[in-house]
Amino acid sequence: MSLRGDGPIEELAVPSGTTVEEHDLVVDGDVLVGGQSTVEFGLRGRNVAIGERVRVGNDIEAEGDCRLDTWCTVDGNVLVGEDAYLGERVTVTGRLMVSGDLDIGDDVSIEEGFEANGWIVIRNPVPTIVFYFIVLSQLLRVGETDAADELAEALADGDDVRDPLLVPRGAEISDDAWRVSTPATVGDDCRIHGNLRAESVRVGERNEVFGSLRAREGITIGADTVIHGDVTTRGGTVTIEAGAHVRGDVSAGDLVVHDGAEIDGSLRARGEMKLVQETGSEAEDAESTESDDDAAGGTGADAESGGDGVDADIDGAESDDGEEADPDGDEVAPDGDAAGDEGDEVDESASAPDESDGDAESETAEAAVDPDAEAT
Numbered sequence: 001m002s003l004r005g006d007g008p009i010e011e012l013a014v015p016s017g018t019t020v021e022e023h024d025l026v027v028d029g030d031v032l033v034g035g036q037s038t039v040e041f042g043l044r045g046r047n048v049a050i051g052e053r054v055r056v057g058n059d060i061e062a063e064g065d066c067r068l069d070t071w072c073t074v075d076g077n078v079l080v081g082e083d084a085y086l087g088e089r090v091t092v093t094g095r096l097m098v099s100g101d102l103d104i105g106d107d108v109s110i111e112e113g114f115e116a117n118g119w120i121v122i123r124n125p126v127p128t129i130v131f132y133f134i135v136l137s138q139l140l141r142v143g144e145t146d147a148a149d150e151l152a153e154a155l156a157d158g159d160d161v162r163d164p165l166l167v168p169r170g171a172e173i174s175d176d177a178w179r180v181s182t183p184a185t186v187g188d189d190c191r192i193h194g195n196l197r198a199e200s201v202r203v204g205e206r207n208e209v210f211g212s213l214r215a216r217e218g219i220t221i222g223a224d225t226v227i228h229g230d231v232t233t234r235g236g237t238v239t240i241e242a243g244a245h246v247r248g249d250v251s252a253g254d255l256v257v258h259d260g261a262e263i264d265g266s267l268r269a270r271g272e273m274k275l276v277q278e279t280g281s282e283a284e285d286a287e288s289t290e291s292d293d294d295a296a297g298g299t300g301a302d303a304e305s306g307g308d309g310v311d312a313d314i315d316g317a318e319s320d321d322g323e324e325a326d327p328d329g330d331e332v333a334p335d336g337d338a339a340g341d342e343g344d345e346v347d348e349s350a351s352a353p354d355e356s357d358g359d360a361e362s363e364t365a366e367a368a369v370d371p372d373a374e375a376t
């Protein structure tokens with residue numbers, strides 16, 4: 001069985017904590033390399049599984065098992081902490097040291113000899129680079145997530161499950177460049193040497209990449225990450241988080257830069273260019289203003305001071321819109337006072353006729369009574 005087609009590895013995934021030390025690629029978890037790939041680094045991890053026709057340019061050190069598919073070439077030594085499985089026509093230019101059992105296929109070439117402390121079986125072993133992960137992928141496709149978790153825990157021998165280093169089929173990884181035709185994801189706290197070329201790139205936080213980033217689609221650079229090179233996309237969006245530092249030029253279709261990011265070179269964007277500012281301090285200021293207003297509503301004097309604060313807010317808002325709002329606001333109070341004065345004048349004028357009418361009626365009544373009295 002060999003790794004053909006798209007396979008279960010659909011992206012370049014660099015787990016958190018991965019480092020490049022001299023000529024070795026060091027990870028805490030497993031290492032999975034797809035078929036027909038070239039890895040110029042040495043590989044150091046827990047379990048190492050290599051697909052068919054893969055060339056590894058330095059030593060392989062596996063704390064657990066090591067599995068090499070057919071036609072693989074290792075330019076160095078292979079040191080295995082537990083069991084080793086070598087397929088047909090595997091070539092090891094150095095020495096093979098196995099602490100456990102050795103399952104080896106036909107026409108295997110080990111130039112400096114081998115040593116195994118357990119059983120040695122010479123036959124064509126079943127390569128497991130695909131087997132386990134095809135089973136996992138099928139379980140996930142049918143929705144059997146519990147069974148997939150149990151299988152993953154069984155493969156990990158009861159240890160904590162760590163994210164593996166995934167290298168897709170046909171990848172080229174060296175100190176000069178990491179070239180893949182799939183998306184690439186880099187975790188947190190990594191230290192990588194080489195230019196990264198992929199369909200899309202996503203770099204996590206607190207990383208240091210000694211090279212440039214180039215992708216056909218989008219690129220995202222996490223906070224506190226340092227890129228020692230250019231960042232380029234053909235038509236995608238480049239997003240640079242706060243605290244990130246790009247020591248080169250940035251060229252993209254659309255560009256999104258968060259407040260606090262540093263870019264030493266020039267910025268080029270064919271489409272939109274946005275600067276995103278943090279709003280946390282503004283929200284805290286708004287909350288403090290609301291608390292002051294609530295406290296000001298207790299007594300009459302406080303209410304007046306609160307009214308002054310509201311006027312200050314309105315004045316500030318109006319200063320942004322224009323200066324016409326202030327005259328309008330000032331005219332409201334005089335109009336209201338004028339209206340009140342006019343209302344008072346109307347009431348007085350209205351009451352005056354009533355009193356005059358009442359006096360005229362009383363005088364008429366008295367005049368009507370007096371003639372009658374004289375006549376009598």
